Amino acid sequence: MAQVPDKDATASDAHAEFMKERFEVELEFLQCLANPWYINIIAQQGYFDQPEFVNYLKYLKYWQQPEYARFVVYPHALAFLDLLQNKTFRDEIKKIDEATRIHELQYHHWRWPNYKEESADEGKADTSS
Template sequence: MDQPQPPIDQSQQPPPPTLSNPRFTLELEFVSSLANPYYLSHLAVTYPYLLGISNAGDEGDAAKDTADPDAQAFAAYLAYLYSYWKTPEYAQFLTHPGATLRALRLLQEDTFRRDIIRPQVIEELAGTGINNGAGGVATEQDGEQDKEDQGKPEDAGNNNTSKT
């Protein structure tokens, strides 16, 4: 009876945090790439349907996001990744934990996933850093939350936040 459950449960569990685990290293490479705003732009331009971006116009975006199973699956995958990469056990493997976790946190929001295709958003993330809340990208609070979740304030981009 126990054997049918582990394969189902195992697919929903994070991989063990060892560099010899292929799934772990693949997910580490992917989440590390998310720290680069230009990679986020590449995802938005190359795979807009995954982020819920519609070509029909801004009004249809929200309906498109909820109706597109690929966008829902990708959003669920991003939520899954964020749920365990923010823990110290996994965050210790990130080379840029502050930027990576902030990007994962921002990608949880439907509006951010749709807005990331705009060059202004990418330039704000690249030029002023993800921790600057300018241009409708409310991230100052997110940066503080990520550092608290991660427990590594010295690796984050904003050094004046305090842990609680």
């Protein structure tokens, strides 16, 4: 005689699978935020003008808790998540020049961990004369 599946167990399995997929999707999206060009594109597409999307970014801050942050491969994603809480940053990142500047800073930070933006300007020769 065949056993009848336990509805509670089936529902529990489905919920567990849903939560696993949600975890993976949210982590993948969060890690995309480590890329200034990705942020620039979604800004230009108007996502940051939607209150629901801004609320979603607030919701994602749970990834900054140690039990979740340990899964984040690109820690800059968490820094950008913080910056995205600020409307001024969300408006500025729409501009190509700002995305380029941030990308360059990020590159220099990876290349030279003690790099500061001011030090780049100090090394340039004065060509105004």
